[in-house]
Amino acid sequence: MAKPPSDAALIARYDGRVPRYTSYPTAPHFSAAIGADVYAQWLEAIPAGAAFSLYLHVPFCDRLCLYCGCNTAVVRGEAPKRAYAGHLLEEINMVADRLGRRARVTHVHWGGGTPTALPPDCLTGIMEHVRRRFDVVPDAEIAVELDPSRLDTPALEALARMGINRASLGVQDFDARVQQTIGREQSFAETADAARRLRQIGARSLNLDLIYGLPLQTEDSVAHTARLALRLGADRVSVFGYAHVPWMKKHQALIQDEMLPDAAARFAQTGIIRRILEEEGGYEPVGLDHFALPDDSMARAARTGGLHRGFQGYTTDAAPVLIGLGASAIGTLPQGYAQNESSAAAYNAAIARGRFAVSRGVALSDDDRVRRSVIESIMCGGNFVIPPELRQAASGLAQFAEDGLVLWDGESVTVTERGRLFVRNIAALFDAYLQHHTAAPRHATAM
Ligand SMILES: C[S@@+](CC[C@H](N)C(=O)[O-])C[C@H]1O[C@@H](n2cnc3c(N)ncnc32)[C@H](O)[C@@H]1O
Ligand code: SF4
Helix, strand or coil: CCCCCCHHHHHHHHCCECCCCCCCCCHHHCECCCCHHHHHHHHHCCCCCCCEEEEEEECEECCCCCCCCCCCEECCCCHHHHHHHHHHHHHHHHHHHHHCCCCEEEEEEEEECCHHHCCHHHHHHHHHHHHHHCEEEEEEEEEEEECHHHCCHHHHHHHHHHCCCEEEEEEECCCHHHHHHCCCCCCHHHHHHHHHHHHHCCCCEEEEEEEECCCCCCHHHHHHHHHHHHCCCCCEEEEEECCCCCCCCHHHHHCCHHHCCCHHHHHHHHHHHHHHHHHHCCCEEECCCEEECCCCHHHHHHHHCCCEEECCEEECCCCCEEEEECCCCEEEECCEEEEECCCHHHHHHHHHCCCCCEEEEEECCHHHHHHHHHHHHHHCCCEEECCHHHCCHHHHHHHHHHCCCEEECCCEEEECCHHHHHHHHHHHCCCHHHHHCCCCCCCCECC
16 A cells, blocks of 8 residues: 655645635625525525524624734724614514514524624624514524623623623634734733633633634744643634735735745644644544534534534534624525625615615525535535535545545545545535636635
8 A cells, every 4th residue: 555645745735725615605606696686585485494593793893903814894983883783683674574484593693803892782782682583592502702802891791691602712822922913912811711701601612713824823832822722621622724815804914924834834733733632632623623522512513423514614503594694794595695795884885775785695506505515524524425426526536535535435435534634625626616717716725
């Protein structure tokens, strides 16, 4: 048997720019063919009884971190935040009116930006309104993304009243020099305090976000951050590779390319963080970039084939309908994807006119559905049979099998432990849009 290739050889072969496959087709292939009218028809056709998830996007922050790739802006005054919150209430009404019923909701996810940048009474008011217009089941997951250094007592009290039971804390890196360079200062003490207080108000599950591949990070510095993160006792940890896309996020241009670790250094950094989380922290790897304690629902889902991938990354949420609310939010409906206007101004204007703010999306073809299911299974590290219509595309799996990244017998495929870091590249084999577009959209690097 041939000797397995070295890490360096794998990095050289697979360090292309490939999508993260939080959807298929991916967002660059959405078009203006899906607008407010199509969205309204899609909503009306959703079968009664379907479980819903809601995603509420808050595009505001109190600080702008230089690395940030999210759709957000620093907004200081309260007036624009209150106006936006009013439009979220209105959009909730519009969706519920179209559905014509109080649809059953099993998950609510508040993302951003930083949701607590909204005034506390706006947060509680919106959540009350969600419960009024939807049937939020008693054991629903109510999750929120938080910046630990922007979490004061009024915000915590609001989160408690909202019934938040899951929280995700942005950490990124604890090294003071790295933090200065990326414009995100945050002490370990304030992060630990935020974690403790969130547990007190009923967050039964905590997630931490770490990033590797940032300026000035070294193997030693990320190891130190990972060990500090272990002390926070989170149930889950996400480990993202820094996506440097200054052509899309202008503020990232302040991070000069020369300051960034190269592909080999990034690979080594993620390897060290992984080892520490698994060997010293007892976390189990989940998909490409998540880790969860063995009795956490995500670790269980990964073991039993119940893991899913959506716009917020990996999830245990199996609801067939995701309603996106707010600027840039993307909904996943049985018929396809629908994305709201990206800018808060355009979103506000559409809702103020009494129209849905959907401006782009894609209707799923039968071929899209087959490929989407295969791509999601690969991203979730699954073991499954390739459907006959994709056997030709699957011939490309031979190279991945030779490299020890998958087990492939011509019918079924299993992603190996070594293949976990290359799932984006494996999934790309089945992406018809990537193959057919010569002027492909630019993505962040795979490693
Ligand atoms: C909406 S933010 C989290 C909540 C909060 N705003 C905060 O920063 O703590 C979502 C996460 O996306 C990740 N993220 C943001 N920009 C990124 C980038 N360019 N590359 C990789 N991950 C990024 C960070 O880990 C961040 O915690
Ligand atoms: S990382 Fe979080 S706090 Fe920083 S700018 Fe992005 S969304 Fe805002």
